[in-house]
Amino acid sequence: MYAVKLVFSSLFIIFSLTNYSEGNSASIGKYNAGCVKNSVALPETGLGYQVIRTSRKRNHGNAILVNYIKKFTRDFTKKYNANVLIADISKEGGGPILDDHSSHQSGLDADILLLHKNSVNELYTVPERESLRPVSKLNGAKNKIDFNKWASLNGELLKTAASYEEVNRIFINPAIKKHLCGKYGKESWLRKLRPWWGHDGHFHVRLSCPDDNSKCIDLESPKNIECGAGLDWWFSKEAYEKLKNKRSKPKTEKDIILPKECLE
Ligand SMILES: [Zn+2]
Numbered sequence: 349m350y351a352v353k354l355v356f357s358s359l360f361i362i363f364s365l366t367n368y369s370e371g372n373s374a375s376i377g378k379y380n381a382g383c384v385k386n387s388v389a390l391p392e393t394g395l396g397y398q399v400i401r402t403s404r405k406r407n408h409g410n411a412i413l414v415n416y417i418k419k420f421t422r423d424f425t426k427k428y429n430a431n432v433l434i435a436d437i438s439k440e441g442g443g444p445i446l447d448d449h450s451s452h453q454s455g456l457d458a459d460i461l462l463l464h465k466n467s468v469n470e471l472y473t474v475p476e477r478e479s480l481r482p483v484s485k486l487n488g489a490k491n492k493i494d495f496n497k498w499a500s501l502n503g504e505l506l507k508t509a510a511s512y513e514e515v516n517r518i519f520i521n522p523a524i525k526k527h528l529c530g531k532y533g534k535e536s537w538l539r540k541l542r543p544w545w546g547h548d549g550h551f552h553v554r555l556s557c558p559d560d561n562s563k564c565i566d567l568e569s570p571k572n573i574e575c576g577a578g579l580d581w582w583f584s585k586e587a588y589e590k591l592k593n594k595r596s597k598p599k600t601e602k603d604i605i606l607p608k609e610c611l612e
C-alpha cells in the first residue's frame with residue numbers, strides 16, 4: 349500500500365511540476381500597455397543565472413519567459429561556464445513601471461546584463477546583488493566598444509539568447525550590433541538584434557506572444573539582418589538629434605491605455 353501511495357504521490361508531483369512548467373500565464377495587450385495574468389516568479393538563483401536587485405520584486409513574467417531564461421542560461425553555462433545576471437522582468441501581474449521602462453508590461457520582456465571582462469563566472473550573494481547595476485561596455489563617446497570592459501563571450505551570449513524560437517527580438521546598442529555584424533557576418537540570428545538607444549550594459553529580450561494567449565498583441569519578428577545602411581543611420585547626426593528629443597519626453601500614466609482585462 350505504501351508503495352502504491354508513493355507511486356501515486358510521485359506521479360502527482362511530476363504532474364504538478366509539468367503543469368507548473370507549462371504554466372497557464374496569459375499575457376494581455378501590448379508590450380508597452382498590458383499586463384500578465386498568473387505570472388510566475390523566476391527564482392532568485394538558478395543554474396547559470398542570478399537575479400539582481402531582488403528587493404524590487406520585478407522577477408515575474410509569463411511562464412514561457414521564466415522557462416526561457418532558465419533554459420537559455422543553463423545551456424549557456426554548460427557550454428561556457430559563465431554566470432548570467434538577470435535584471436528587471438515585470439512586476440507580479442505586469443503593468444506599467446514608469447520610472448524605468450515603457451515596456452516590460454505584459455510579462456514577455458526581460459533585461460539581462462552583458463558580461464563584464466574578467467568577471468564572467470563570478471557569483472554574488474543576494475545582498476551583494478542589490479548594488480549591482482549594468483555597466484556600459486562602450487567608450488566615452490558611446491560609439492564604440494571599450495574592450496577593457498567588454499567580455500568577448502558576449503557575442504556567444506547574444507547568439508545563444510537569440511537562438512530560441514520564442515525570441516521575437518533583442519534590443520541592443522547600435523555600436524554593439526555593429527561590432528557583432530563584423531564578427532558574425534551574415535549569420536541569420538543577427539536579424540533579431542534591433543538597435544536601440546542605451547542597452548550598452550544590458551540587453552533586452554522580448555518573446556513573441558504565446559500561441560494560446562489570444563489577448564496578447566504581437567509584433568512580427570524582424571526579417572532582415574540589417575548590418576548595412578539601416579544600422580549606419582544610428583550613428584548619424586539625425587539619430588543623435590532624435591535621441592536628445594526622446595530624452596526630454598517622459599511617459600506618464602495617462603499616456604497608457606490598458607486593456608480592460610488588466611483593470612479587473
Ligand atoms: Zn528592458
